[in-house]
Amino acid sequence: MAKAKRIEGVLSPVVTPFRKDYSPDAERFVRHCRWLLKNGCSGLAIFGTNSEANSMSVSEKRRLLEALIAGGVPGSALMPGTGHSALADSIEMTKAAVEAGCAGVLMLPPFYYKGVPDEGLYRNFAEVIERVGDERLQLYLYHIPPVAQVPITLNLIEKLLSKYPGIVAGVKDSSGDWSNTKAMLDNFAKQGFDVFAGSEVFLLDNMRNGGKGCITATGNVNPGPIDNVYRNWRSAEADRLQAGITTTRKIVQKQPMIAALKAIIAHFGNDPQWKTLRPPLMELTAAQEEELIRDLKGNGFTMPGLAA
């Protein structure tokens, strides 16, 4: 069966809007996803770390995915997070994503037990692949050791790629360590393994070394300028463009990231409900929010067309 062309470019791990009672707000979610696709994102890595995905149940996520598809967002633009600590949850969510026609899935390793052997992680991913049993599956591994505390090692990638070459499609590297991203590129990019940087700070470096783009938190609020680096990485302007998006990133990441993204959308979209986070995460303090918005405005930041 012929596979579709793989997704590339700037993907946003879409933040999830909650109502005051912490229930997911599908309407605002669909609206934000559409804004992102219109404003520079090639794709949407819904249900990522920045989406508070692991604060939601599988059925809550399935309902949001259905709402997106029903709302006209094409599966071909979606790379949902489907890795859970529970094997059964990972299988259910991955199946749902493949059946919805998603371009790929971004899979965390099981993250409760620490210090587990690579062979155990291999068995986990292999079991998901076998149980889903669908040639359309494009699996991107999600390496985010500062949060998951369980790494995706080069060894593990090699083993999975050699057993499932048509299915294991790439990685998002959120280690924050460029030398690790570089090692992934050097070892596997030529085998058709697509490396996405986990932050736009590394976007230009990633493109210059054979990577395919980035999947970045700040893509939620600054997709246009980030996409501009992606589209013009070969141009003479590339380093200047990169410096611009790095500056914005640094302003945002001075604050707790997910709360900051939501505060920005709430402010520039005139929609305070966006500030709500699910426990255990919390909204910014008034002082943090004030500093964030002031710094962004001082830097000329805008979100064109966001406010209703």
Add this chain to the structure above:
Amino acid sequence: MAKAKRIEGVLSPVVTPFRKDYSPDAERFVRHCRWLLKNGCSGLAIFGTNSEANSMSVSEKRRLLEALIAGGVPGSALMPGTGHSALADSIEMTKAAVEAGCAGVLMLPPFYYKGVPDEGLYRNFAEVIERVGDERLQLYLYHIPPVAQVPITLNLIEKLLSKYPGIVAGVKDSSGDWSNTKAMLDNFAKQGFDVFAGSEVFLLDNMRNGGKGCITATGNVNPGPIDNVYRNWRSAEADRLQAGITTTRKIVQKQPMIAALKAIIAHFGNDPQWKTLRPPLMELTAAQEEELIRDLKGNGFTMPGLAA
């Protein structure tokens, strides 16, 4: 509404049997639970870390809980783990436990996001308590920083206990740090907050300082001698009895704990299927298993009545 007397003594975080295809095996689970209650356990902390609970979905756990109740294990002997990274999952599982008449629930903090503020954890536990909305709920906090990486601090306990004094019932301390258990006892035991040591190594110390027992991995295989320390902690024999169970514990924990417990049950129950673990965890190597069984036998270890 009058509350039942709280559970005390030796509780086992029951290991979960899986078939070769990794599906939970309810029949073996019920059988092992009955053996534990007949052989020294006062209660069963099903769905704990040692149960591979976070490798199972909520619906898989609900089915096992139903099978236990249907199999004649009384709810009054059960303290299921109900804390998940997803708020919705914690609410669903806690509700199910209360409705099944469980003596209590043992709640992990949400464990995906690291470095979260106590106030965010407070909101998470408070939201579960409010949503379950049932006076029968007895909530035991589960402190296991080596695995969850998200701690239950004294501050958090104080805040929860002062808001929900009839519901927040105690803690399992699996920090492995006696000074932390002692601080929990010194600060809260007199307010009716029941402290369980997370290992029988600290059982006697815990009892001598106002604790209520232990919830311990090795309770799966050595419940009788551990219960003997619990029942006789005031006797002149107590230190000698404690030394005996500590020796057994040390033999078991030389190997990866969950795999070791399953290998022991498989060996002494003549039932090799018990060796199966869900990925990412793995069974012992043949050499590890041989060393484990040899050391236990050399120490006179038995599991009376386990083999069919």
